[in-house]
Amino acid sequence: MNNSEIILQCHSVHQIFKDGDTEIPVLNGIDFQIEHGESVAIMGASGAGKSTLLQLLGGLDNPTSGSVILKGNDFSKQNSKKRGLLRNQYLGFVYQFHHLLPEFSALENVMMPLLIAKESKKSASIKAEQLLTKVGLKDRLTHRPAQLSGGERQRAAIARALVTNPACLLADEPTGNLDESTASEVMELMLELNKQQNNGMIIVTHDKHLASKMNKIYELSGGHLVRQ
Numbered sequence: 001m002n003n004s005e006i007i008l009q010c011h012s013v014h015q016i017f018k019d020g021d022t023e024i025p026v027l028n029g030i031d032f033q034i035e036h037g038e039s040v041a042i043m044g045a046s047g048a049g050k051s052t053l054l055q056l057l058g059g060l061d062n063p064t065s066g067s068v069i070l071k072g073n074d075f076s077k078q079n080s081k082k083r084g085l086l087r088n089q090y091l092g093f094v095y096q097f098h099h100l101l102p103e104f105s106a107l108e109n110v111m112m113p114l115l116i117a118k119e120s121k122k123s124a125s126i127k128a129e130q131l132l133t134k135v136g137l138k139d140r141l142t143h144r145p146a147q148l149s150g151g152e153r154q155r156a157a158i159a160r161a162l163v164t165n166p167a168c169l170l171a172d173e174p175t176g177n178l179d180e181s182t183a184s185e186v187m188e189l190m191l192e193l194n195k196q197q198n199n200g201m202i203i204v205t206h207d208k209h210l211a212s213k214m215n216k217i218y219e220l221s222g223g224h225l226v227r228q
């Protein structure tokens with residue numbers, strides 16, 4: 001793999017939501033790209049459109065106009081099955097709230113993306129256990145999400161997002177509901193894993209200190225991304 005290659009890019013992305021007859025323009029022409037080894041923070045006021053942008057970059061929603069291209073594949077030209085495959089192959093998601101499956105253990109939750117990618121159960125289990133050990137959850141493998149603390153859940157969610165070694169991690173306020181010291185631990189961990197794997201990482205955060213650890217900081221304001 002060519003490590004200077006662009007992972008994810010978007011061109012002239014607009015997103016306009018409709019509320020009855022009123023149009024709410026949220027994104028007004030976003031051009032952005034991320035390469036291997038890059039880490040990017042996206043900041044901006046509440047309601048600025050950060051989550052909207054992350055959803056579009058992850059192919060979870062369609063822009064009103066403009067294109068989002070993942071590893072040369074324009075999302076708008078893929079059916080939903082192919083989109084799902086592309087996401088599974090190249091992206092890892094960490095949401096503000098963990099979205100772990102409640103009826104499965106931490107280990108099973110982390111194995112899931114590998115099983116979806118058709119890895120054997122044995123190899124999925126080995127990789128999931130290794131990553132959970134890295135995030136400090138070696139003794140919590142069989143716990144279900146309800147039996148984990150908030151910080152432990154978030155670490156399990158990060159393990160799940162990174163277990164496939166995704167080309168790009170997309171994280172929406174991944175430390176938003178953690179205390180300061182756990183937040184900075186979780187952040188260090190994501191940065192370390194990401195660096196080891198020379199992947200890309202886009203993080204939405206309100207935290208200036210966390211943002212300062214990224215290679216680039218952008219502010220989303222008035223529907224535009226401005227490099228800080």
Ligand SMILES: Nc1ncnc2c1ncn2[C@@H]1O[C@H](COP(=O)(O)OP(=O)(O)OP(=O)(O)O)[C@@H](O)[C@H]1O
Nearest residue numbers: 017018024026044045046047048049050051052053
């Ligand atoms: N599906 C939708 N339909 C209509 N309006 C929406 C929709 N999704 C988001 N919006 C509006 O778009 C704007 C941007 O929302 P978004 O969730 O992207 O903000 P954000 O920057 O992530 O804010 P926060 O920091 O509070 O998470 C908001 O005004 C929101 O109400």
Ligand SMILES: [Mg+2]
Nearest residue numbers: 050051052172
């Ligand atoms: Mg948001």
